[in-house]
Amino acid sequence: MPPRRLLPSIGWCLALTLLAAQSAGARAATPGEATDLTITSRDEATGEISLTWTPACAAADHHIVFGLLEDAGAYGYTGQVCGIGATGSYDAFNPGPDSYFFLVIGDDGSGTEGSYGTSFIGGLAQERPEETADPVCAFTQDLSQRCDGPFNPSLGMTAWRPVTGGSGAPFQRWPLAEADELLPGAGIRVNGDDDDNDGTADRDDASVASENDLIEITLAVDPPAPPAGYEYLLSRSSPALRIWTAQTKASELMGSSDEIVLSFTAPTRTLWVESPAGSAADLELSARSVAGGSAVASDQIHFRPIESVVIALGGENQVPADPPLEPTNHGMFQLAITLYRLGYDVHMYDEDVVPASGAGAAYNEVVSAIQRRAVSHVAIFGYSHGGGSTNDLARRLDANRATIGSFSLDFTGYVDGIDNDSDFDIDPEAVLPPSTGYHANWYQHPGCGFLQLCGGPVAGADLNVNVTATPWGGGLTHFTVDDAPQVLQGIFDLLVAHVPF
Amino acid sequence: MSPSRTAWIALASLLALAATQPPGNPDLQGLIRDAVQAVARQEPDAPQRLAALQKAAGGHREELLVQIAIYLSRATGTEQSMPGAVVLHHLEFTPDEILAAVLPHMDGADPKLRRVFNELLGTLERREDGGPDFSSPDFSSPDFSRYDAWLRRKPMEPVLIHHMYEVSPDAALASMQRLYGDGRPMGAAPKGALERLRSILGHRDAAESWPARGQEQACADIDVISADPAWWVRLYAKAIVTLHPDLCTEQIRRRLRDDPHPLVRGEPSLGSPGSK
Numbered sequence: 032m033p034p035r036r037l038l039p040s041i042g043w044c045l046a047l048t049l050l051a052a053q054s055a056g057a058r059a060a061t062p063g064e065a066t067d068l069t070i071t072s073r074d075e076a077t078g079e080i081s082l083t084w085t086p087a088c089a090a091a092d093h094h095i096v097f098g099l100l101e102d103a104g105a106y107g108y109t110g111q112v113c114g115i116g117a118t119g120s121y122d123a124f125n126p127g128p129d130s131y132f133f134l135v136i137g138d139d140g141s142g143t144e145g146s147y148g149t150s151f152i153g154g155l156a157q158e159r160p161e162e163t164a165d166p167v168c169a170f171t172q173d174l175s176q177r178c179d180g181p182f183n184p185s186l187g188m189t190a191w192r193p194v195t196g197g198s199g200a201p202f203q204r205w206p207l208a209e210a211d212e213l214l215p216g217a218g219i220r221v222n223g224d225d226d227d228n229d230g231t232a233d234r235d236d237a238s239v240a241s242e243n244d245l246i247e248i249t250l251a252v253d254p255p256a257p258p259a260g261y262e263y264l265l266s267r268s269s270p271a272l273r274i275w276t277a278q279t280k281a282s283e284l285m286g287s288s289d290e291i292v293l294s295f296t297a298p299t300r301t302l303w304v305e306s307p308a309g310s311a312a313d314l315e316l317s318a319r320s321v322a323g324g325s326a327v328a329s330d331q332i333h334f335r336p337i338e339s340v341v342i343a344l345g346g347e348n349q350v351p352a353d354p355p356l357e358p359t360n361h362g363m364f365q366l367a368i369t370l371y372r373l374g375y376d377v378h379m380y381d382e383d384v385v386p387a388s389g390a391g392a393a394y395n396e397v398v399s400a401i402q403r404r405a406v407s408h409v410a411i412f413g414y415s416h417g418g419g420s421t422n423d424l425a426r427r428l429d430a431n432r433a434t435i436g437s438f439s440l441d442f443t444g445y446v447d448g449i450d451n452d453s454d455f456d457i458d459p460e461a462v463l464p465p466s467t468g469y470h471a472n473w474y475q476h477p478g479c480g481f482l483q484l485c486g487g488p489v490a491g492a493d494l495n496v497n498v499t500a501t502p503w504g505g506g507l508t509h510f511t512v513d514d515a516p517q518v519l520q521g522i523f524d525l526l527v528a529h530v531p532f
Numbered sequence: 533m534s535p536s537r538t539a540w541i542a543l544a545s546l547l548a549l550a551a552t553q554p555p556g557n558p559d560l561q562g563l564i565r566d567a568v569q570a571v572a573r574q575e576p577d578a579p580q581r582l583a584a585l586q587k588a589a590g591g592h593r594e595e596l597l598v599q600i601a602i603y604l605s606r607a608t609g610t611e612q613s614m615p616g617a618v619v620l621h622h623l624e625f626t627p628d629e630i631l632a633a634v635l636p637h638m639d640g641a642d643p644k645l646r647r648v649f650n651e652l653l654g655t656l657e658r659r660e661d662g663g664p665d666f667s668s669p670d671f672s673s674p675d676f677s678r679y680d681a682w683l684r685r686k687p688m689e690p691v692l693i694h695h696m697y698e699v700s701p702d703a704a705l706a707s708m709q710r711l712y713g714d715g716r717p718m719g720a721a722p723k724g725a726l727e728r729l730r731s732i733l734g735h736r737d738a739a740e741s742w743p744a745r746g747q748e749q750a751c752a753d754i755d756v757i758s759a760d761p762a763w764w765v766r767l768y769a770k771a772i773v774t775l776h777p778d779l780c781t782e783q784i785r786r787r788l789r790d791d792p793h794p795l796v797r798g799e800p801s802l803g804s805p806g807s808k
Contacts (some may be wrong), residue, residue, distance in 0.1 A: 346610040347617075360609070387658055390737060402741070415610055434735065453654035454604075454647075455617040482571050482578050484618055510572060510611050 062090030062137030062145045063179030065119070074195045081122040086306070087137030087145065088259075089178045092117055093244075094170070096162045097126050097133035106160045113168035133161075136170075144170035145177055171274035172338060178258045181327075185253040186263075188316045188330045190217035190304075193337070194243040194278070197226065198396040199378035200364075202371045204247075211374070216333030218532050219373050220244040221309040224403040232403070233306035238281040244404070245278055245303035246334070250316050254296040257318060261327070264317050265302075266290035271310035272334055275303040309336040309405045338531050339441070340400040342393050343367035343379040344413030344420050346375020346513060347454060351379040356390035362513040363414045363446070366522060374532050376400070382413055387452050389427025393420075397428060401438045410442040410530045411464070412522055414513040418460045418479070418486070425464030432466075442529045443467040444522050446513045447474050447486035459487035469493045469529045473518045475507050476500075494525070552640040560599040563588050564619070568603070571615035582622060594633035597625055599701035601634075601652065605644040628657050632694070638691045653695060674700050676707045683711055690795055693767075701771040702730065708764030721754045722760045729772070736776075751779050758784050765795035770796050 068084040087093070095112040102109075115121040115135070126133065138144040147159035161172040174180065188205040207217050222234040222244040233239045252263055265274070267289050274284040274291075284302060285291050293300070293316075304314065317329035345351055345363045353368050355361040367379040384392045400406035409428065413421040421443055428440065448460030463470055471494040474486030486509070488495045496518075498504030503517050512518060563585040570578035589596035600620055607613040625633075634649045641649055657674040676696055682687065696704035709718070718726070732746045732753075740748075758769035770788050773780035791797050 347613040348607050348609050357609075389655075415614060448612070452658045454613065454651040455620050455655055457614070457617050457621050482582075482618055482622060483574065484571075484614055508574070509614060 035426055061139055061143060061173060061176055061178060063088035063177060064146055064148060065090065065093060065135050065137050068135055078125045078128075079122065080124040081120070082124060082135070083120045084135055084524030085178075086119045090117055090137035090145075090244075090259055091140035092138050093121075093135050094138055094168060095121075095124060095133050096147075097131045099489055100130035100132050103132040108162040108164065109164065109166075111162065111167040138170055142170055146172075146174055146180075170390055176254060181260055182261050182318065182320075184257065184261075184318045184328050185251075186316060186318055186328045186330055187251045188212075188314070189249040189251070189331055190332050190334075191247040191249070192374070193218065193220055193246060193376055195371070195378070197241070197243040198392050198399075199380050200353065202353040202368060202377070202379075205372050206249075207374075212332045214329075214333065215374060215532060216311070216335045217246055217304075218337040218376065219246045219304060219306040219334045220337050220376065220400075220404075221405040222305050223405065224399050228471040233280075234305070236280065239279055239505050242279050245275060245305050247278070248302050248304055248314070248332070249299055250293070250295075250302065251299045252295055252296055252316075252318070255298050260321055261318055262321050262327075263293045263295065264319055265293050266315050266317070268313040268315075269310065271306065271308065271312040272314060272315075273305040273307060275305060278303050280305070293492050299321055304334060308332065311335045321456070329342050335532065336357055336405060338406060339375065339408035339410065340397055340406050341367075341370055341375045341377040341526070341530065342397065342411040342421075342424065343370075343377060344382040344393070344411070344424075345379070346382065346413075346415035346417050349381070349414075349417075351381060360514060362515070362519050363412065363417060365514075366412075366519050369523065370526065373527075375530070376406075381418055382415075382417035382420040382451065383454075385424050385451070387423055387498045389423040389425075389430075392459075393424055394427055397424075398431075401436050407438050408530055409438055409440050410526055412441070412442070412444030412446070412526070414446040414453070415449050415450070415509065416451040416456070418445035419451030419456065421445060421448065422460055422462050423451060423531065425467060440464065440466050441468045442471075442526050443469070444471045444526070445473070445486065445489065446518055447509050448472065448489075448521070449484070449486065457484055459485060461487050461489055463489050463491040469525065471522065471525050472496065473512065473521065475504065475509060475512045477508075486512075493520075496521070551717070553642055553645065554598050554637045554640065556602045557595075557599050560585070560588060560596065561603055564600055564603045566615075568612055568615045571618050572611050582619065585619075586623070593625065593629055596623070596650075597629060597633040598637060601645060601648045605642070605648045628682070630656060631678075631682050634695060635689055635691050638695070642719065650695070653699075657699060674703050675795070676700075676703050677735075680707050680711060683707075693795060697767060698769040700808075701768050701775070704771070705764060705768045709762075712764060713762065718762075718765070719760075722757055722765060725756040726765075726768075729753040729757070733772070733776070743804050751781060751784075754779055755784055758787055763791070763796055766791055766793065766796045770798075 065087040066085045068082065070080055070169035071083055072081045093115050095115060096108050097110050098108040110126060112124060134147055136144050136147060144486040147161055150159050158174070179435065192205045192207065195202045223232050224244065225231065226241045226243055227236065227239045228234055233242055233244065257263060267285065270289065276282040276284055311334060313331055315329055317326040319326045319341050335422050343363050343366065345361060349361050350356055351364050355364045362402060364379050367377045371377040378393065378396050380393050397409055411421045411424055425443055437456065443464040445460055450456045450458040450460045470489065472489045472492045472494040473496045474488070475498050476485050476487060477499045498507050498512055498518065500514065504515060507515055548665050567581040567585045570581040600616065604613060604616045607616060630652050634652055638646060656678045657676060659675055679692060679696060683692065696707060729750055732743060734748045735746065737744045754769050754772060758766055760766055766788070773784060773788065788796060
């Protein structure tokens, strides 16, 4: 029988970082590796061995796994001693008569164990195999968030499309796609308007009760509390961006510094970004080493000032909404939603907000955008009476151009436009919006005789399409032409080609 | 809806306390619905549907118009409202028929029906050149000649006069001056105040902001106008402060509220055209 031997220095005390499913879904850092394992004595009478070790970081408890010495090479574990404490000492280890190898493993006290340490296995330094049989106490190993391992947080920043509903119907809150974060980036309104009507431009106000020009950003980190030696940092490329903790401003996160260490009490945190003057700039969220300053993870978003405003007008009795009140109808609002999600500052209205004089909420929104938000490009499109209102709005804008300020009407579009001198006007809108850079006109015209409602060609338009004469539009009527995919795609393509964000 | 329009509707609501909503006639409503659907679907029997509707109404074209207005006020989509407009167009109501049908019910109408009535009146007052006259100070430049003719033939109609001031205070004032001014020119002080005020409001409407010292000057001018001997000039002041509440001092507000003429006070009872 081979002599009973103890393995005096093969106590690999290992730690791990685990992905614990916390209540909010975040992963917590998990115990690190216990070190300095020493056998301090052995009671010859009882055979019990006393051990000490330096506890693993963040360990709530430790346990021992062991096996016969001759199986050490294959990590043939045969037993466990559970709950040996977090103090770094244990006086009652007695695997029985034979020679054994053993390891001390950090655990969280509730079923997750950490690393078994590394060894040269097959010539490579790699993690020792874990005990999977767990004959005494069950643990699941998780090494993804070990507190002493390489810090590899999950980290991300999401920008949302501009707040809507201040003028025009609100759009659903919509995130900027990850692929668009750097190019073209998140559009942000220049905050020179006066949402609280206090006579002071909002960028100069410390607090704005009804502020709607700040961009919401969601910061997500996992784990919320970085391990010792690391921190989360929010930084900006220039003071062109101001960061606030609330949509109404009130509490600014960055003062004169362009970076701030952030703390998280939950896996996500919401902040608001302001563009006071309209310069482009970047915002970056990173996790970095406190000592060296090097980032171990980061996410960046480019913010670009919004240069245009887009007005979408529906037909008579079409109520703008997102989602559309009629999913297969209300094509102008379907298109408005698509453009908004793409990054345009879109405002969709019932066409009745534009009277024959062109005045009203839509006009005011455009004027405010030009005068106070540094917007210089305008697009307007509409269906039926909304086409007529498109012309009414364009006429007023053009007539007041000298007072309003510098802008270009880059794109206008009619879809079976009907003049809108009243709700009962049924004449085709045949007038080209003055000063339009590009006018596209789709209309249906199946003869248009007695009791028929039709749009018509617009002299001077860059594009006139009689859909009735197309292979795809012969069956369209005044009530379906605004929902035709070919028409909606046509407006979309031309608007995107002629109007910058 | 613009704040100014909301304010006017609020004013109209005060006037409407004693009036009631005209009831829908189920038979006519059904025939109107059939005709509108036939037009929307381009059904071959659409002309017959229209003929049936006209026959059912008999000679009561004003009642038919009110019923169409009720139908349109309940429309929930372009598929009803635009063919409804085609039906309306086909029936070729005269201006007098429209005024005779609409005015008695304006004050009692709910907001949706009142809007339809306003739009029906719009077919009488809005120009047919496809757009507004931007040389006009208030940019609407309606044609009130049909209302002038009506008011010459009828007793003073508070509902119509309020409507005119709602649509265009400037055009309404010009009409009232023609109708009730007996050819007397406006005094120099109120005329100067009026011209300054129009200029300031024109800038305000175009730029969505007041010019420098514009509010103070406009308020001073309204103060002058609101004390004018002619009720239709004072009603102009009332219209402007209704559209622009930020121009109204408490003194002006009190003066207009206590005005000797019921139209300026906003009461539905009639004053005589010549009363001040």
